Amino acid sequence: MSKELTSRKEDYSKWYNDIVVKADLADHSAVRGCMVIKPYGYGIWEKMQQALDKMFKDTGHVNAYFPLFIPKSLFEAEEKNAEGFAKECAVVTHYRLKTDPNNKQKLIVDPEAKLEEELVVRPTSEAIIWNTYKGWIQSYRDLPILVNQWANVVRWEMRTRLFLRTAEFLWQEGHTAHATKEEAIEETKKMLEVYADFVENWMAVPVVKGVKTANERFAGADDTYCIEAMMQDGKALQAGTSHFLGQNFAKAFDVKYVTKDNKQEYVWATSWGVSTRLMGALIMSHSDDNGLVIPPKIAPTQVVIVPIYKGDAGLEKVSKVAHEIKNKLQAKNISVKYDDRDTQRPGFKFAEHELKGVPVRIAIGERDLENGTVELARRDELSKETVSIEGIEDRIETLLNDIQTNLFNKAKARTEALTTKVDSYEEFKKVLDEKTGFVSAHWDGTPETEEKIKEETKATIRCIPLNNPQEAGVCIYSGKPSTQRVLFARAY
């Protein structure tokens, strides 16, 4: 297999696909629209999970697990939610196969084994969870419930793309129940902050925090908060959402609690999630034509050591020093891989680790042994220098932090450069086509205008930024008065 990547300039989507496949993150499977996440890709996802899980725990949440299947009657209970997801649901109708009487090698669905009630494979779990919460909540003393689950969900998308939109994907979904509206809204916003914190400080991807318009809102939510990221090609990617669900699910599933003064009230709800789609955000934020670039804080391997030697004796001498360095780094909680495979040559390893985005590479040869040095290379800048082995662990610790910061700053600068204020529809269309990116413009606040703009330009309102400055203006489309700018973009 050739390791050559298609360049971004040549074909951005092909480049993306190449990285996913060639950096060993994931592959197409035998199942339409479903991918195999390979060990290296899963390793990155695990790093994301670990960081997020700790953040969830630190904000008082606990993990639980709910069923994959949702009886249709429960699924349809919350009307808007059901309607929103209905057209992309996989449905289980039978529970048994049998040998085909016409061909003993084949199996057919046993028509005798039809389910009384169909089971929907969860596209999201509000229904089954709120049906369960009904049994958990009687009094204000039972609240709040702050539960998260790590799970897979299925959404039968018409067209799929590795990590960005797959028929089955992995995610976490938090589902919380509260006594008051205020508390639920506070939770919704708190989790949005957690997501923004994670995506910016761990993934080094800058985001815009905001609220979705009614059109773009989660089916069944009163408000959807989101973080939006800008990719290298000028398209936006929704990186996470946090929903204030009001009392919609409590009403649909009849979940009430008794207040301190003995009154029956419906419970207030939130849900929030991020998925393996974050892998797509990661790739499209930092990677280059040489391959993946992973921020140190979520890199499965932060430092790789490549020995350069002649013969077994040479390897032994180099290995001794390599192991010393490895131990020193590990003592600082830096994850190190010593790549002493004797089946590949150094040049091959350099290229491979570059393709896979390992943040820092150390090369040690016999020349270095004489000088007490190593060659230190950083993936983000593709630069290298010769440094003393003395104190290398501190130097690398600093370097990893520098790389983390550098990646964020570069992505931040790009996002800012790709954000443009416009005041006319002509300008709006021109920027979308020629410059791309976020376009900040006045909008009259109506779904009709939003819909028209989407039809004509394929741009959607990504969000109304939080703490958005209020300024008088006129809608670029309708010319009606507006009080604030919103962010438009073409999106993934």
Added chain:
RNA sequence: CGGGGUGUAGCGUAGCCCGGUAUCGCGCCACAUUUGGGAUGUGGAGGUCGUCAGUUCGAAUCUGGCCACCCCGACCA
């Protein structure tokens, strides 16, 4: 679901028009020489040419059906 395209070894391909059992590169295996940016040489393994049927003495090649995948659109909380 509409429009377009492609199916030949693990991957990428030539051959197809004009029918005679398949070309090349990468990768793979063995051995040797190598090892500071994707090594070289020698030898070797690997293919029911997407699938089913038809035409023919003979089909990767011609004809028809089917299937899969890709791209564009529709769709995408």
